[in-house]
Amino acid sequence: MKNSDEHIIKISDIVYTAAILIAALVIFALVAGGGKGQTVVFKLDGEVLAELPLDKDATYEVQGAYTNVFAIEGSTLRVTETNCPHQECQKTGAVSAMGASIVCAPNHVSATITGEGVEIDAITG
Amino acid sequence: MQLPADGTRKFVFASVLCGIALALSLIDSAISSAIFPLPGFKLGLANIVSLFAIYTLGFSYAFLILVVRSLVTALLSGNVTMLFFSLAAGAASIVVMWLLVGRLSIIKTSVTGSVCHNAVQVAVAMVITSTPQVAYYMPILIAAGTLSGFAMGALCTLIIRRLKIPTIQHPWRIT
Amino acid sequence: MCAAIVLALGMAGCGNAQEQHTSQSFVMDTVFDQTVYADTVLVVASNTQLVNNIEALMSKTIPTSDIYKINHSLGHDVSVNGETARVIRASLQVAEQTEGAFNPAMGDIMQLWGFGTESENVPSPERIAKVLELSDYTKVEVKDGNLVNSNGVMLDLGGVVKGYALDSLKDNLDLMGAGPALVSLGGSIYARGTKPDGAPWTIGVRDPFGSSTDYMGTLELTDMCISTSGSYERGFTEGGVYYHHIIDPATGYPAKNGLVSVSVMDEGGLETDLYSTALFVMGAEKGVEFAQEHEISALFITEDKKLYKTGSFVDDFQLTDEGYYTNH
Numbered sequence: 001m002k003n004s005d006e007h008i009i010k011i012s013d014i015v016y017t018a019a020i021l022i023a024a025l026v027i028f029a030l031v032a033g034g035g036k037g038q039t040v041v042f043k044l045d046g047e048v049l050a051e052l053p054l055d056k057d058a059t060y061e062v063q064g065a066y067t068n069v070f071a072i073e074g075s076t077l078r079v080t081e082t083n084c085p086h087q088e089c090q091k092t093g094a095v096s097a098m099g100a101s102i103v104c105a106p107n108h109v110s111a112t113i114t115g116e117g118v119e120i121d122a123i124t125g
Numbered sequence: 126m127q128l129p130a131d132g133t134r135k136f137v138f139a140s141v142l143c144g145i146a147l148a149l150s151l152i153d154s155a156i157s158s159a160i161f162p163l164p165g166f167k168l169g170l171a172n173i174v175s176l177f178a179i180y181t182l183g184f185s186y187a188f189l190i191l192v193v194r195s196l197v198t199a200l201l202s203g204n205v206t207m208l209f210f211s212l213a214a215g216a217a218s219i220v221v222m223w224l225l226v227g228r229l230s231i232i233k234t235s236v237t238g239s240v241c242h243n244a245v246q247v248a249v250a251m252v253i254t255s256t257p258q259v260a261y262y263m264p265i266l267i268a269a270g271t272l273s274g275f276a277m278g279a280l281c282t283l284i285i286r287r288l289k290i291p292t293i294q295h296p297w298r299i300t
Numbered sequence: 301m302c303a304a305i306v307l308a309l310g311m312a313g314c315g316n317a318q319e320q321h322t323s324q325s326f327v328m329d330t331v332f333d334q335t336v337y338a339d340t341v342l343v344v345a346s347n348t349q350l351v352n353n354i355e356a357l358m359s360k361t362i363p364t365s366d367i368y369k370i371n372h373s374l375g376h377d378v379s380v381n382g383e384t385a386r387v388i389r390a391s392l393q394v395a396e397q398t399e400g401a402f403n404p405a406m407g408d409i410m411q412l413w414g415f416g417t418e419s420e421n422v423p424s425p426e427r428i429a430k431v432l433e434l435s436d437y438t439k440v441e442v443k444d445g446n447l448v449n450s451n452g453v454m455l456d457l458g459g460v461v462k463g464y465a466l467d468s469l470k471d472n473l474d475l476m477g478a479g480p481a482l483v484s485l486g487g488s489i490y491a492r493g494t495k496p497d498g499a500p501w502t503i504g505v506r507d508p509f510g511s512s513t514d515y516m517g518t519l520e521l522t523d524m525c526i527s528t529s530g531s532y533e534r535g536f537t538e539g540g541v542y543y544h545h546i547i548d549p550a551t552g553y554p555a556k557n558g559l560v561s562v563s564v565m566d567e568g569g570l571e572t573d574l575y576s577t578a579l580f581v582m583g584a585e586k587g588v589e590f591a592q593e594h595e596i597s598a599l600f601i602t603e604d605k606k607l608y609k610t611g612s613f614v615d616d617f618q619l620t621d622e623g624y625y626t627n628h
Binding site: 050058121 | 333335482484487488489491495501502503504505506508512513515518526527528530532533561563615618619620621623
């Protein structure tokens with residue numbers, strides 16, 4: 001039987017609850033930072049050409065006024081080959097963060113990492 | 126307040142608790158459907174009754190109250206999925222809390238029970254919808270559950286102490 | 301406590317005017333999936349009934365169907381349902397337009413190959429040559445008053461019946477005042493309106509090199525139909541060689557032109573089904589030319605993963621799988 005002299009809320013209660021709360025928030029921070037389901041959206045002249053998953057190694061070639069060859073490797077995106085004037089896009093190096101993008105201005109090409117996946121309602125075929 | 130010791134009175138007391146649990150559960154559904162995208166997900170407000178029942182009536186009654194309020198709530202809301210969530214989460218919560226009674230304070234027991242309740246809800250949701258992504262809700266739900274568990278535990282402690290309701294003897298209670 | 305219960309019950313009563321109804325059934329030898337937002341669940345049942353009715357009219361195996369009667373009429377006029385007559389007429393028109401690439405008179409040939417039955421086998425060249433003579437669609441006459449005379453030719457509407465069903469479903473949904481809907485009949489899809497949250501229906505194009513749930517690209521469709529003819533459906537392997545079911549009416553053998561799938565989208569379901577078959581038979585080169593000439597939106601996929609797009613596919617199709625490269 002509990003003692004009526006004791007406080008209703010003890011310090012150990014607060015500590016216990018706080019510990020769990022912190023643990024939950026820490027887990028949240030770790031998981032949210034990982035950014036799953038990331039997709040690379042390739043655009044030419046503002047029109048979406050393709051959306052490729054970031055976690056599958058692949059190469060993608062875009063042909064506009066110039067040619068850019070993108071490579072998705074180890075969940076990072078970079079330009080491996082290009083014949084545009086200053087190769088700024090290639091100099092950008094590898095990106096992997098959500099929202100990061102590589103742009104080739106002369107070619108009107110952009111490749112952006114977004115968090116959305118593609119959801120479909122039905123498949124034809 | 127004298128807690129009735131014999132069977133009939135205990136049953137009546139349990140029924141009253143059941144009614145309270147039901148009301149809380151329905152309010153919970155109404156609120157939760159506005160907050161959570163998945164129908165059937167609940168905050169777990171009615172767990173305060175489960176907690177209370179474990180201390181004053183014992184495991185069997187607590188479980189009985191859980192089953193009855195889950196069934197009736199699900200029937201009234203017309204949502205069968207809710208039944209799975211309520212039963213699974215509620216049962217896990219009751220078992221965990223039952224084991225902790227006497228070893229930890231009411232508040233700590235309540236918090237642990239809430240965490241358990243929400244963790245099980247997320248797990249069930251992941252299985253039912255076959256989307257592991259539901260796990261993203263886990264941390265935020267646990268945080269919310271922790272806070273509500275704390276509040277409920279405090280309230281429960283207050284009621285039991287002030288009203289001097291005798292708590293039953295659990296086999297392993299040290300105090 | 302009573303107040304709490306009343307409050308909760310009251311809140312449960314509020315909702316959308318149109319509810320989502322889904323159903324899955326098996327008809328026309330394939331899966332029929334529907335998701336319809338309507339006032340009553342009867343819409344779904346009526347849709348299922350409708351598709352069953354079409355099958356009852358146009359199946360070549362059901363003894364009481366119009367097509368069966370025509371095929372066993374020994375050169376006499378047969379009175380058929382107005383719908384059947386319409387479908388046959390449309391098929392014949394497209395047959396002429398595509399110079400036989402689509403041919404509704406392949407009953408004999410398809411029976412010889414026996415796709416999907418226990419007797420599927422590779423027929424001998426002699427037998428194929430023989431039945432080729434019997435697949436002359438020009439012999440089929442549709443006369444006034446819904447009279448059809450096949451003059452000994454055997455009809456098979458397998459390549460058009462699903463597309464036609466889409467059109468009928470559209471009319472039925474209009475009639476019943478249904479809201480947005482997505483119906484899929486063996487891969488032929490009609491996307492009606494936009495989803496309740498305002499987003500368009502997103503359709504995936506099956507990856508011919510993957511399983512039935514893998515897709516290699518997506519399209520957003522609103523009030524549109526789409527059908528796909530693929531070599532991965534209904535085929536069989538004999539002697540280590542795979543034979544698919546899209547027979548080239550000119551040769552009597554499965555069309556071998558390097559294509560593995562063709563998808564066509566259009567407002568009319570019948571058109572999507574007819575042309576997806578025809579374009580597949582034509583092959584990439586002639587197919588693309590034909591599609592561009594007749595303003596047909598089509599997607600061609602070759603066995604070496606090359607894509608050809610015409611019409612709306614050029615702008616609207618979004619590739620989601622690496623390994624495919626595009627030539628416009």
